[in-house]
Amino acid sequence: MTRPENTGNVEEQIQKTLRCLDEVEKAKASPFFAQRLRQRLADMDGQGRRGSLADLLMGWLRPAFVPALVAASVVLGVLIGSDTSSGSRAGNLQSFVSSYGLDAPETNDYFLTHGE
Amino acid sequence: MTETELTKEIKSGSARAFDEMVAAYKDMVVNTCYGFLRDRHDAEDIAQDVFLEVHRSIHTFQEKSKLSSWLYRIAVNKSLNLAKKKKRRQLMSSLQARFGGEESPAEIPDTNMPNPQADLEQAERVQILQRAIDSLAENQRIAFTLSKYEQLSYKEIAEVMATTLPAVESLMNRAKMNLQKKLRKYYENG
Structure with a gap:
């Protein structure tokens, strides 16, 4: 950078330079400052909430709860197994296939509908 | 609402009180950050971080000082941290340019002048002065910047810097002399 033309004495230059700060305008926040901040706070809250849900789930996996959870799963499995006959299983499978249209012939209906 | 009432409301989790505080202090915080960073985008980003920090740690604020002093303190710390990071980055890129043969990007001065071209000499003076301020000892730089950019009284600076009035007077004298x-x-x- 070039130095300002040194016409006056050095002291005058120094005083002129020091006075520059008196003329500096104050910086102001942009009009979207508060809006942006609110958005960032909302994002932070969301992360916090996700964190607390994860903490809650992890809480259930503490060693003290593990035997109880295993026992509950075994009991639930036995109850479901004893209640299901092979006939009803086949019926359930057929109704599942029909409900989701897995037995329908292959067509391009999906593309025709969405491709218009 | 007084500052004490506002603080109490924010501590109790009132979003309205927090918004009120942001509205009241956002310009002050942005200008303080600008005083240290001299880049409007950086100043705005750091000011956002200041308010996020306040939101996060308002429960640790013991009201021994004014809320505004606490805000100034956070703003100064965050701004100086970024200024240091930027300085390190600049140093690294200039070293890379020197030894790697790349050209470093031209520095665009943000002199905050209404029309820098209208008074190039003035813009240069501002840059010279800013460089001189940046090279002051940290506590002199803080006191001087708060005094010149935020027009804080020596008493207010003493509160922000958690020091005495004579200590600030001494810092200011040394800053001016240096x-x-x-x-x-x-x-x-x-």
Whole structure:
């Protein structure tokens, strides 16, 4: 950078330079400052909430709860197994296939509908 | 609402009180950050971080000082941290440019002048002064910047810096003296 033309004495230059700060305008926040901040706070809250849900789930996996959870799963499995006959299983499978249209012939209906 | 009431409301989790505080202090925080960073985008980003920090740690604020002083303190710390990071990054890129043969990008001065081209000499003076301020000892730089950019009284600066009034007077005297010394050296060598 070039130095300002040194016409006056050095002291005058120094005083002129020091006075520059008196003329500096104050910086102001942009009009979207508060809006942006609110958005960032909302994002932070969301992360916090996700964190607390994860903490809650992890809480259930503490060693003290593990035997109880295993026992509950075994009991639930036995109850479901004893209640299901092979006939009803086949019926359930057929109704599942029909409900989701897995037995329908292959067509391009999906593309025709969405491709218009 | 007084500052004490506002603090109490924010501590109790009132979003309205927090918004009120942001509205009341956002310009002050942005200008303080600008005083240290001299880049409007950086100043705005750091000011956002200041308010996020306040939101996060308002429960640790013991109201021994004014809320505004606490805000100034956070703003100064965050701004200086970024200024240091930027300085390190600049140093690294200039070293890379020197040893790697790349050209470093031209520095665009943000002199905050209404029309820098209308007064190039003035813009240059501002840059010279800013460089001199940046090279002051940290506590002198903080006191001087708060005084000149935020027009805080010495008493207010003492509160922000958690020091005494005579200590601030001494810092300011030394800052002015050192600035004059640095500027004299610059102009005498020119």
